[in-house]
């Protein structure tokens with residue numbers, strides 16, 4: 001089951017919020033979604049690399065996501081970096097998020113305790129023993145023929 005993470009929970013995507021602490025207690029998987037919520041125009045979202053994250057290097061404006069309700073689906077493994085490119089929100093107000101995406105979470109299938117398995121098993125058992133009986137008879141016939 002994919003999870004939808006609302007970045008910063010009630011605070012949303014904003015300045016003076018500890019996104020490092022926020023992300024620390026969460027586990028992200030491929031297929032999950034990040035939702036950046038903010039008042040459009042006040043902030044924006046840039047997906048950047050680790051170096052740009054560390055240095056708060058703002059990419060070209062046309063790479064920004066700016067709707068204020070930005071949904072990003074995590075499609076690949078590894079570390080992902082996001083920063084706000086408005087003014088010095090990244091450099092001086094901590095508006096930056098780094099996460100590590102793990103492989104897709106296994107679907108919750110309770111495989112070992114499947115109640116439908118005994119019936120086919122016993123049916124197979126019967127046909128199996130019949131087959132053995134037939135084989136034994138064939139072997140006996142073969143011996144008789146020799």
Ligand SMILES: [Cu+2]
Pocket residue numbers: 014015042043044084085086089090095
């Ligand atoms: Cu901002």
